[in-house]
Amino acid sequence: MTALPLILTVFVACAVEATEALTIVLxxxxxxxxxxTFQGMAVALVVLAVVVAAVGPALTLVPLSALRLVxxxxxxxxxxxxxxxxxxxxxxxxxxxxxxxxxxxxxxxAKAAAVTSRRGVGDWYAFTxxxxxxxxxxxxxVFIVITFGDNQxxxxxxxxxxxxxxxVVAAVGxxxxxxxxxVPENAMKFAVGIMLTSFGVFWGAEGTGVSxxxxxxxxxxxxxVVAVVSLGYTILLRQRSAAGAPVARPEGEVVSP
Amino acid sequence: MKRLRAIxxxxxxxxxxxxxxxxxxxxxxxxxxxxxxxxxxxxxxxLLPASVFAALGWSLRRATAKPGR
Numbered sequence: 029m030t031a032l033p034l035i036l037t038v039f040v041a042c043a044v045e046a047t048e049a050l051t052i053v054l055x056x057x058x059x060x061x062x063x064x065t066f067q068g069m070a071v072a073l074v075v076l077a078v079v080v081a082a083v084g085p086a087l088t089l090v091p092l093s094a095l096r097l098v099x100x101x102x103x104x105x106x107x108x109x110x111x112x113x114x115x116x117x118x119x120x121x122x123x124x125x126x127x128x129x130x131x132x133x134x135x136x137x138a139k140a141a142a143v144t145s146r147r148g149v150g151d152w153y154a155f156t157x158x159x160x161x162x163x164x165x166x167x168x169x170v171f172i173v174i175t176f177g178d179n180q181x182x183x184x185x186x187x188x189x190x191x192x193x194x195x196v197v198a199a200v201g202x203x204x205x206x207x208x209x210x211v212p213e214n215a216m217k218f219a220v221g222i223m224l225t226s227f228g229v230f231w232g233a234e235g236t237g238v239s240x241x242x243x244x245x246x247x248x249x250x251x252x253v254v255a256v257v258s259l260g261y262t263i264l265l266r267q268r269s270a271a272g273a274p275v276a277r278p279e280g281e282v283v284s285p
Numbered sequence: 286m287k288r289l290r291a292i293x294x295x296x297x298x299x300x301x302x303x304x305x306x307x308x309x310x311x312x313x314x315x316x317x318x319x320x321x322x323x324x325x326x327x328x329x330x331x332l333l334p335a336s337v338f339a340a341l342g343w344s345l346r347r348a349t350a351k352p353g354r
Contacts, residue, residue, distance in 0.1 A: 097315065100315075101311055101312060101315055102300065104311045104333070104337055105300065105301065105302070105307060105308045105311050106300070106302075108307045108311075108337060108340060108341050108344070109302035109303065109304075109307070111341060112302075112303065112304065112307070112341060112344050112345060112348070113303070115345060116345070116348060116349070119349075121348065121349050167299070168299075225337060229333050229334050229337055232311070232315055232333055233315075233318055233330055233332075233333045233334075235315075236315055236318045236319035236322060237319060237322050237323065238318050238322055238328055238329060238330045238333075239328055239330065240330050241330065246330075250334065253334070254334075257338050257341070258341070261341065261342060261345055265345065265349060268349070
């Protein structure tokens, strides 16, 4: 397999998470203080880079079949989680992720907090808000970078995809100085869920010793099959929703379709 | 202890997510694939994708079912 699908998958996954991190960074920087916000963001990025640099190469020492079994299982579980969430959002059973709403909530909380200096940081609240936001959103990206990079034995390509996404989202964020509410986050999450599930199923089965018909070509068929099945579930749920079936949103919210 | 519990909860949520049944189905399907191959010589490449599709459908059905069902 060429590096392009790997770079694109990591790029899209990273762009989704970077958009969410940008919302938090903007809320912190615009309402509190940019210097402490950038310090928090920089420290989080260093921590994430250290995790990739430490864990990534170490995992290449693990035999490929064992790595594929464990990573395949994790990616399949992770991918189905993303798909489940994206399908529930696309069909109205779960609220769409609202970057503008999330931004307003962060701004309100940031305005209410007191300014305290600690450990050479001017505004500790801005620092921790930015640090936590970037670190938590970045962990999913790191997981994808490491698992995809190690399985394809091409960690560099995965890092390029992630870095490109962070740069693009950061550049757009600096240009508009507002949360990226128009990014089609759910569609991107749906696409990434399809890729994660397909790669996870492919590598996981290979890790058990199973041979796919056509070897690597099977992956090229698996991706559209996962997409068709996921779209099928989406259509079914939309029809059910349109037919007026009572909708119980996950997390306890109950609404009408 | 509280912090340890919080870290455990974070990783559980990170890896397993909203529905632990999906994770359970994936693990059981992988074990069954390995067992079929090594004990019975059956190359069950279809088992994991079929199980994942079923798990996704099951999970969606549970998430959208009427309350109390």
